[in-house]
Amino acid sequence: MGKPLPPAAADSLLPPPELERFRESRALSLGVELELQLVNTHDYDLAPYSAEMLRLMSKFELPGAVVPEMTSSMIEISTGVCDSAVQVQDELSAIRDALVKCADRLNIAVVGGGTHPFQQWHERRIYDKQRFRELHELYGYLSKQFTVFGQHVHVGCPDADAALLMLHRMSRFIPHFIALSASSPFVQGQDTQFDSARLNSVSAFPMSGRAPFCLTWDDFGRFFAKTTRTGVVKSMKDFYWDIRPKPEYGTIEIRVFDTPLTIARAAALAGFVQSLGAWFLEEQPFVPVEDDYMVYTYNRFQACRFGLDAVYVDPSTGLHVPLREHIVETLQRIAPFARAHGAAWGVQLLTEDAQRGINDAQWLRNVQAKERLLAEVVRQASLRLGGAH
Amino acid sequence: MNEIMAIWADWLRPSAGLPTVQWSILLAVAAAVGHLVQRHTGVPKVVGYSITGALAGLAGFSGGAWPLDGIALFLLELGVSVVLFEAGGRLALRWLRHNPMVLVQSLAETALTALLVYHALRMFDVWWRVAEALALVAVAASPAVLSRVVMDTRASGPVTERALALTTLSTLYALTLVNARAGVMHRGTAELGETLFPVLVVLGVSFVVGAVLALVLRMALRFMSPTSENTSMLLIATIAAATAVGSHFGGSAPLAALLGGLILKQLNPRPWAWPRQLGTASSLLTMLMFVLVSVVAAKAPWNHAVIGLVAVMVLARAFAKIAGVSAATWGSGTNLTQAFWTGCTLSPMSSIALLLVSQYAATAPVLAAPITSIALPAILLMEVLGAMLATFALHRARETSLADAPEGPVAMREARG
Numbered sequence: 001m002g003k004p005l006p007p008a009a010a011d012s013l014l015p016p017p018e019l020e021r022f023r024e025s026r027a028l029s030l031g032v033e034l035e036l037q038l039v040n041t042h043d044y045d046l047a048p049y050s051a052e053m054l055r056l057m058s059k060f061e062l063p064g065a066v067v068p069e070m071t072s073s074m075i076e077i078s079t080g081v082c083d084s085a086v087q088v089q090d091e092l093s094a095i096r097d098a099l100v101k102c103a104d105r106l107n108i109a110v111v112g113g114g115t116h117p118f119q120q121w122h123e124r125r126i127y128d129k130q131r132f133r134e135l136h137e138l139y140g141y142l143s144k145q146f147t148v149f150g151q152h153v154h155v156g157c158p159d160a161d162a163a164l165l166m167l168h169r170m171s172r173f174i175p176h177f178i179a180l181s182a183s184s185p186f187v188q189g190q191d192t193q194f195d196s197a198r199l200n201s202v203s204a205f206p207m208s209g210r211a212p213f214c215l216t217w218d219d220f221g222r223f224f225a226k227t228t229r230t231g232v233v234k235s236m237k238d239f240y241w242d243i244r245p246k247p248e249y250g251t252i253e254i255r256v257f258d259t260p261l262t263i264a265r266a267a268a269l270a271g272f273v274q275s276l277g278a279w280f281l282e283e284q285p286f287v288p289v290e291d292d293y294m295v296y297t298y299n300r301f302q303a304c305r306f307g308l309d310a311v312y313v314d315p316s317t318g319l320h321v322p323l324r325e326h327i328v329e330t331l332q333r334i335a336p337f338a339r340a341h342g343a344a345w346g347v348q349l350l351t352e353d354a355q356r357g358i359n360d361a362q363w364l365r366n367v368q369a370k371e372r373l374l375a376e377v378v379r380q381a382s383l384r385l386g387g388a389h
Numbered sequence: 390m391n392e393i394m395a396i397w398a399d400w401l402r403p404s405a406g407l408p409t410v411q412w413s414i415l416l417a418v419a420a421a422v423g424h425l426v427q428r429h430t431g432v433p434k435v436v437g438y439s440i441t442g443a444l445a446g447l448a449g450f451s452g453g454a455w456p457l458d459g460i461a462l463f464l465l466e467l468g469v470s471v472v473l474f475e476a477g478g479r480l481a482l483r484w485l486r487h488n489p490m491v492l493v494q495s496l497a498e499t500a501l502t503a504l505l506v507y508h509a510l511r512m513f514d515v516w517w518r519v520a521e522a523l524a525l526v527a528v529a530a531s532p533a534v535l536s537r538v539v540m541d542t543r544a545s546g547p548v549t550e551r552a553l554a555l556t557t558l559s560t561l562y563a564l565t566l567v568n569a570r571a572g573v574m575h576r577g578t579a580e581l582g583e584t585l586f587p588v589l590v591v592l593g594v595s596f597v598v599g600a601v602l603a604l605v606l607r608m609a610l611r612f613m614s615p616t617s618e619n620t621s622m623l624l625i626a627t628i629a630a631a632t633a634v635g636s637h638f639g640g641s642a643p644l645a646a647l648l649g650g651l652i653l654k655q656l657n658p659r660p661w662a663w664p665r666q667l668g669t670a671s672s673l674l675t676m677l678m679f680v681l682v683s684v685v686a687a688k689a690p691w692n693h694a695v696i697g698l699v700a701v702m703v704l705a706r707a708f709a710k711i712a713g714v715s716a717a718t719w720g721s722g723t724n725l726t727q728a729f730w731t732g733c734t735l736s737p738m739s740s741i742a743l744l745l746v747s748q749y750a751a752t753a754p755v756l757a758a759p760i761t762s763i764a765l766p767a768i769l770l771m772e773v774l775g776a777m778l779a780t781f782a783l784h785r786a787r788e789t790s791l792a793d794a795p796e797g798p799v800a801m802r803e804a805r806g
Binding site for chain 1: 616662
């Protein structure tokens, strides 16, 4: 009796999967997912409570959904389809309130932030679900190091080609998103000197980075067919790009945000994305070109490393400007669209923070400088997510 | 064994006295055995410590005289106090307010344990006063054993957390009740007032000592970092002082430490970083505690009748703890399977139980012999078996560090073909 075929070889005998049809969605509708940390209230290390949290949460009538994530100390909440950032905030707040109630019953706390400051990756446990087990088999320790926490923002697109156009336009603003949401300066008990160290964990995966430069759905279909024929990729889920099309929802999904420390900031960031999208659709301000991506990796690194103090290289002019200035300019440019979509308050919040050079990474560093105890930083962050301050 | 000791005594005249040398060597052997046992069998180190102590006790090691007194009693109380201070500091009253079913689970398993053990022993014609004393001793699960098991297996999760809370609460009840009951036993039949008064005295004095301990540490934490080595030293020294004072004023030293930890947790909600800092000093103290318990317990007179009664007591206790926790599962945030494993983790008996028996021995000499003849073997048995059962339960609840291990490497080999 021969050895069983390795999974990849067995899969190669199946016909290659087809790219899903891009479904219809309301243009500029929003959907937000937040990956959150579950910590104990003794030493504030990560705690494997996702199964219990899911069981308790199932008793609440809530908008959106609560689902497990790769390791059992994580939980993901998501809104339903929202029209505005205000609705996003309302739905996330309702789910957050229920989460805090369940956490209190289990004697744990729920925390935002892109990384847990001092958890040891090898102590994590894979959540008991077929897909997570398979990913663990494939990626080994990377799957446990992937205990990082992000915010994903879905924005509805009128059609498939418009989605790809919007995706590549949004790519110019990836550094803005990273710097404004950065909340992962500490990893394994050390200050990494990055504002968003979380994205370094994502970069380890083979299918991470930027999406291929395709501006039509037909071109993208051909790219997908070529990739799936190699057997390396089985579905769109296997791409961990910074922004990816999500054909089953009719959206594009931006995945570079660290989970913010507050629900208000998460909603404000969603409002920023929606306002940018409105600007793109109404004014068609520029046409993306493949050369935009020449500075993409550099800009992305700058934003991860220095946050709001990064340098931004304008892809069209090649000019080097402080990222903070470019963020403020961008936010002012889209302010009318923000007002029209009820996101003015969020854009104002982000503008003020950008002007003052403050993001969540800075807040975490300030607390650590004062308290000199990362566990206390986590405790105060849990109060912040709960709405205490 | 005694002949060897006699030869030693003639040949060796160390500065700190022969018992110090004997204890040092015994602890060194226990440390090595604990390490080897864990490395080669996967069971917790505490099993190795207990087996070493038990073998030494059975061989006639003279280091643990019963009833305990003097420095041995103080060291045992200090070890228990350090463990209970930490256990109390883990118990957030806020949790009990948000989830009162945890308290109900605790009361259910405690009450059922006391009742079942009492009636089971009475069925075998044990005198009611002895059965009552043993029933109260059986209430206390061992935070010392459980915390060592949790540390060794790096366990965390809902079963682990609840088990630690329930052992702490059961210890709190047992220490209060036994201290109070032992105080009035020699009076024959007691009025309700006569029974309640000692309970209040024990609780009151222990609370005052615990509160002073908590306030001192709270003040220290205003200017000292919880991660500092000096804070850990201050902690141990202050607990030692409270331990020495607590009993002297009519309270219970371990109870004072437990209440001290509990009060400090409420006054200072910041995370507790001390356990890591306490490090080797605390581990040595804990190991000494386990060895001492097993040395003493192994000296109990063993016979067929006692073995039967020990079995009855242990089985009734295990059943009651599992049934009590499971009966109050509804609305507690965990499921029945988790409640079952939580009940299993409450099976260890160790130093607290020995202290309680020691208390009966000191205050009710008439009852001392029959109580110790059943309690000591039960303690020895459940220190070893209880640690193993707790490890197994936490592993089956998928809360140990091994939970992912078997599937990972095997799956990888299969994936490579």
